[in-house]
Amino acid sequence: MNRKRSKKAYFLITLMVLLLCFMGNISLGSVHIPLGQTFQSLIGQPLENQSFSYIIWSYRLPKALTAILVGSGLSVSGLLMQTLFRNPLAGPFVLGISSGASLGAAILIMGSGLVTGLYLGHLGPDLALALAASLGSFLVLFAVLGVAAKIKDTMALLIIGLMFGSITSALVSVLSFFSTSEQLQRFVFWSYGSLGNLGWGQLSLLFFITVLGMLISMLSLKSLNAFLLGESYAQSMGVDLKRTKYMIIMATGLLAGGITAFAGPIAFIGLAVPHVGRQLFQTTDHKIVLPAVALCGAIVMLICDGIAQMPGSASVLPINAVTSIFGAPVVIWLLVKQQKIIF
Amino acid sequence: MCSPISFELGHGELMGIVGINGVGKSTLLKTLARFQPTLSGNVLLKGKPLEKYSGGEMAQLVSVVLTEPIAAKHIAVQELIALGRHPYTNWLGKLSRTDKDEIEKAISLLNLEDMRTTPCAELSDGQLQRVLIARAMAQGTDIMLLDEPTTHLDLYHKVAILKILKTLAHSLQKTIVYTTHDIELAIQLCDKLLIMNGDKNPFDQPCNLIMHQEFERLFPSDNVTFNPKTGSFKIRNI
Numbered sequence: 001m002n003r004k005r006s007k008k009a010y011f012l013i014t015l016m017v018l019l020l021c022f023m024g025n026i027s028l029g030s031v032h033i034p035l036g037q038t039f040q041s042l043i044g045q046p047l048e049n050q051s052f053s054y055i056i057w058s059y060r061l062p063k064a065l066t067a068i069l070v071g072s073g074l075s076v077s078g079l080l081m082q083t084l085f086r087n088p089l090a091g092p093f094v095l096g097i098s099s100g101a102s103l104g105a106a107i108l109i110m111g112s113g114l115v116t117g118l119y120l121g122h123l124g125p126d127l128a129l130a131l132a133a134s135l136g137s138f139l140v141l142f143a144v145l146g147v148a149a150k151i152k153d154t155m156a157l158l159i160i161g162l163m164f165g166s167i168t169s170a171l172v173s174v175l176s177f178f179s180t181s182e183q184l185q186r187f188v189f190w191s192y193g194s195l196g197n198l199g200w201g202q203l204s205l206l207f208f209i210t211v212l213g214m215l216i217s218m219l220s221l222k223s224l225n226a227f228l229l230g231e232s233y234a235q236s237m238g239v240d241l242k243r244t245k246y247m248i249i250m251a252t253g254l255l256a257g258g259i260t261a262f263a264g265p266i267a268f269i270g271l272a273v274p275h276v277g278r279q280l281f282q283t284t285d286h287k288i289v290l291p292a293v294a295l296c297g298a299i300v301m302l303i304c305d306g307i308a309q310m311p312g313s314a315s316v317l318p319i320n321a322v323t324s325i326f327g328a329p330v331v332i333w334l335l336v337k338q339q340k341i342i343f
Numbered sequence: 344m345c346s347p348i349s350f351e352l353g354h355g356e357l358m359g360i361v362g363i364n365g366v367g368k369s370t371l372l373k374t375l376a377r378f379q380p381t382l383s384g385n386v387l388l389k390g391k392p393l394e395k396y397s398g399g400e401m402a403q404l405v406s407v408v409l410t411e412p413i414a415a416k417h418i419a420v421q422e423l424i425a426l427g428r429h430p431y432t433n434w435l436g437k438l439s440r441t442d443k444d445e446i447e448k449a450i451s452l453l454n455l456e457d458m459r460t461t462p463c464a465e466l467s468d469g470q471l472q473r474v475l476i477a478r479a480m481a482q483g484t485d486i487m488l489l490d491e492p493t494t495h496l497d498l499y500h501k502v503a504i505l506k507i508l509k510t511l512a513h514s515l516q517k518t519i520v521y522t523t524h525d526i527e528l529a530i531q532l533c534d535k536l537l538i539m540n541g542d543k544n545p546f547d548q549p550c551n552l553i554m555h556q557e558f559e560r561l562f563p564s565d566n567v568t569f570n571p572k573t574g575s576f577k578i579r580n581i
C-alpha cells in the first residue's frame with residue numbers, strides 16, 4: 001500500500017515538474033517574456049504587450065505542445081521497442097526505424113519525379129510528408145521484425161537494425177546526389193529536427209497520430225508485462241503473440257514514424273528516456289512505466305528545446321544535436337553505474 | 344525421428360523425463376506445452392485433444408518453468424510472481440482479491456517472503472528457480488511442466504527443488520512433469536519415469552523400470568554401468 005502511495009506522489013511531482021518546464025519553455029526564447037505574463041496569457045487574459053501575446057499563441061505554445069507530443073511519443077515508442085525485442089538498447093533510432101522515416105521523407109522531398117511523389121502530391125505537403133515518413137518507418141520495422149523472427153540473438157538484431165539504417169542512409173545519399181540544391185536544403189533542414197515548424201493544423205494532426213499510438217500501446221499494457229519474461233512464458237500465460245506483436249509495431253510505427261515525419265529524426269530520446277523512467281519509478285510494470293516514461297519524455301524534450309533556443313540570443317540550435325548531447329551521456333552513465341544496462 | 348512414446352498421467356503425480364542428450368526431452372515438453380505443434384500422434388488433455396484448446400484455456404490448465412533466461416533481469420520477485428495471474432486478470436492486468444491471495448499462497452509455499460522486492464538479477468540460481476516455480480503456482484493450473492529445473496544447482500538445492508515439486512504434486516494434487524539429467528534423484532523421488540532411449544521409450548514406476556533393466560540400456564555401456572541395488576550409476580574402466 002505504502003509503495004503505491006509513493007508512486008502516486010512520484011507521478012504528482014513529475015506532473016508538476018512537467019507543468020513548470022512547460023511554463024519555462026514558453027517564457028524562454030529570443031525575446032524574454034516574464035513567467036507571470038506568460039501565465040496570464042495562457043489562461044486567456046489579454047496582455048498589455050500585443051506582440052508578447054502573438055509570440056506566445058502563434059509560435060511558442062504550439063512549439064511547447066509539439067515538444068510534449070514528440071518527447072512522450074518517442075519515449076513510449078522506445079519503451080515498446082525495448083520490451084518487444086527484450087533489448088535495453090533498442091529504440092526507434094537504433095533499429096533503423098528513424099532511418100526508414102528519413103528514406104520516406106527523402107523520396108518525397110528529393111525524388112519528387114518518382115512515382116511516390118506523384119501519388120502523394122495531391123494530399124497536401126504536410127500529410128504527404130507524414131504519410132511518406134510513416135510508410136518508410138513501417139517498411140524498416142517489418143523488415144526488422146521479419147529478421148527478428150528468424151534470429152533469436154538480440155545482439156545480432158541490433159546489428160541488423162544498424163545495417164538497415166546504413167542501407168537507407170545510403171539510398172538517401174544517392175537521392176541527395178541527384179537532387180537540386182533547393183530540395184537538398186529542404187531535406188537537410190528536416191533532418192536537423194525541428195519542433196517549431198508546426199502550425200496549429202499540423203499540430204492537431206500530430207496530436208491525433210500520437211494519441212492513436214498511445215491508445216494502441218495502452219491496449220497492450222498487460223501483454224507488454226507478460227513479454228518481460230520472454231515470448232515462451234508470454235505464450236504460456238495466454239498472450240496472443242502475433243496479435244500483440246502487430247499491435248506494438250503499429251503503435252511504434254505510428255509514434256516514431258509520425259513524429260519523425262513532422263519533427264525530423266530526433267535521436268536518443270527513445271533510447272534514453274525509458275531507462276530514466278524505470279530508474280525513477282523503480283519498477284518494470286508497464287502500467288506505471290508507460291505513463292511515467294511519457295511524462296519524463298515530455299519533460300526532457302521541453303528542457304532540450306529550451307536549451308536549443310539558446311535563451312537571450314536570436315539563433316536556434318538543431319534540436320537533434322541537443323538531444324544527442326543529453327542522451328548519449330545518460331546511456332554512458334547508466335552503463336557505468338550499473339556495469340550493465342538493466343531492463 | 345523418435346520411436347513412439349506413450350504415457351498417461353493423473354492428478355497428484357510427479358513424472359520425470361530422462362534420456363541422453365539430444366534425444367528430444369525438451370522437444371517433448373515443448374509439444375506438451377504447445378509451444379510447437381505435435382510432430383505426430385495425439386496429446387489428450389482431460390480427454391480433449393490439445394490443439395482444441397484456446398490460448399486462454401491452455402493458460403489456465405498448463406503452466407511452465409523454462410530454461411531460457413527471463414528477459415527482464417530487474418523485475419522484482421513479487422512482480423514476477425504476480426505475472427502468473429495473467430490469464431485471470433482484466434485487460435489492464437489489475438489484480439483482484441483472489442489474485443492477491445493466490446500470489447501470497449505461492450510466496451509462502453516456496454518461502455519467498457524475505458525477497459519480495461529483490462530484483463531477480465540478484466537471486467542465486469536456486470532462489471530464481473523457486474521464484475519461477477512460485478510464478479507457475481500462482482498461475483493456478485492443474486498441470487505444471489518444467490524443463491530441467493535442477494540444472495546449474497548444487498546437490499543440496501537440486502534435492503530441495505525436487506522435494507518441493509513432490510510436495511506440490513502430492514498435497515495439491517497437481518500433475519507435474521519435468522525433464523532432468525539427475526536420473527538417480529529422479530529414481531528416488533518420481534512417481535513415474537519416462538525413459539527416452541529412442542527405442543521403446545518405457546514409461547513406468549521407477550522400481551519397475553529398474554526391475555526390467557531399463558536403466559542399463561539408457562546409455563552406451565562403454566562409460567557407465569547401472570547398479571540396480573543402489574539405483575546409481577558407476578563409472579567404468581577408470
